Amino acid sequence: MLTVWAILIDGLIYASWLFLVAAGLTVIYGVMRILNMAHGSLYALGAYAAASAIGWYYNGGGDQLWIALAMIAACAIAIGALAGLIMERGVLRLMYGRDEVLMLIVTFAMLLILEDVMKLIWGTTPYFAYQPYAAMGRFNIGVLTVSGYQLMVVGVSVAVGLALWFWLERTRIGKILRSIIHDREVSEAMGVNVRRMFTITFMIGAALGAIAGGVTAPIISVVPGVGVEVIVVAFAVVVTGGLGSITGAAVGALIVGLARAVSIHTMPELELFIVYAVMAAVLIFRPHGLFGQAVARKI
């Protein structure tokens, strides 16, 4: 019984982290049909920005938790949106209209570039930002102990999910974006500035990736390569759920998160590949993911 509770709680925590990482990826794919391989690098950018900001704040004698958390959010959003703007205006803009698979390779090139840009800026020594994590202490849930910070990650994830839902379903821009998803050409003919919407979408998606990194920074040691590890897991989540669907990303995150928790508590040696096994298993039965829609092939 204890294991079941541990699996549920660990799974939930891991799933909410997965959703945070995958949300930006799925937003960008949904609107722009670009599977962004550089998403992991945006995650790493956010993590580096948050870690240096927290390091600077605590080394300067600060000890207010809420200021540290606000700095994580502000730094991550700022650097993510900025990087997104540069990537979209500088590179992706030139590539619109090409194959989806070619865009995958274009973003792979951007991943290679960003990885080294980060090495040039932050060096190769690890950064630590454990203070907020330590400051939030641990809580008892029944017989289990959970860290307060990780509970906060669950909260952030739910908040991001709700905000995305509200943005896409209840605002004007969201309605415009849905029209682009539905039919790009017709919405362009109706006077929608698709290019500007693409820029906005990419900036928001990039900022979401950076937020995921910033929120994770206090839990991990930020080293070169964190992004490369994260991206394939995020891919697995969005492909499992169905590319471009927010609900899909949430459900995919839950399934993958719980599967991983089950494997950690029962068969730890399978931990690394359970994520991909789940994805492969889902795709066998639902070739376009759980919430994905099949498109007719051209004749």
Added chain:
Amino acid sequence: MGLQKSEIMLIVAALAIGLLSFVIPDWLVFTTTLAIASALVVLGVVMLMRAGLVSFGQGLYYCIGGYAVGMGGRFLGVTDALLLIGMGVVVTVALAMLLGLLLTRYREIFFAMLTLAFSMILYGILVKSHNLGSTDGFGVGNWTLLWFDPESGKDSQTMLWLATAVGLAVALFLNRYFGSAIGLACEAIRENEVRVEYMGMSRRQILYINYVIAAAIGSIGGSLTSLAAGHVDPTMAYWTISGEFVFIALLGGTGHVAASFIAAMIFIMVRTYAVELFPNSWQMILGIVLLLIILFLPKGIWSLFTRKRRVAS
């Protein structure tokens, strides 16, 4: 059947490499061997690209080929290089025939992601296999070639000859294959697969055969790499390695078999120098070059040759 012009060119190039191996320094012999080995894996990626599929998981078969060589020597005591390569091909073909059944149902991003997932599954398994050295991998034992036991010191030269011979055989085969009915049908599938079905061909069957051959060639490349390097580790299956193969494939283009070999040589030479000169920014250089190729040379460096020829005629 007479020899085609490109076949004569390939044979001459292989003979030239064989002769040059006497004069060029040892490190260049090693680099050329690695380039030929990578080019074989890249040719597998190119085969899939001709059918409109991008594989981000060719490292799976590259890794299997490498580990087959290592494990064959370690656990079965097999030392013959050709036999070791053959074992890798057998294992690979068996796995590819199984995965191919599934993968031929997918296109575009789903194909890319599923191939990536399968190679990452192998990576995950190898990292957790302690008797195979986990993340460190293990050393590949000494090998022999038929009746011939290469003495130490002459090792790398024999290795280059082996790689050149195998590379030539594969290149000649693929050169014919690309011009064969099935090879041409792959290009037709890339253009429009429904019409291929109208012509009475099974697209799944064509893609399946294509996939299995691509996998087998990738495995040969992995075996040659591990024989030359004398070491295998799980990163062979990591997805960034597969990304490098896609990179080289785009660099060369799908126009000709030889393009992959030239591209692999350029890639490995550039990497060797760039890692020494700019250890923290060579990936950035790769990324920028990749973007430039996609923008300005969408058909790879081979299009430079063909474009010139067309102007001349």
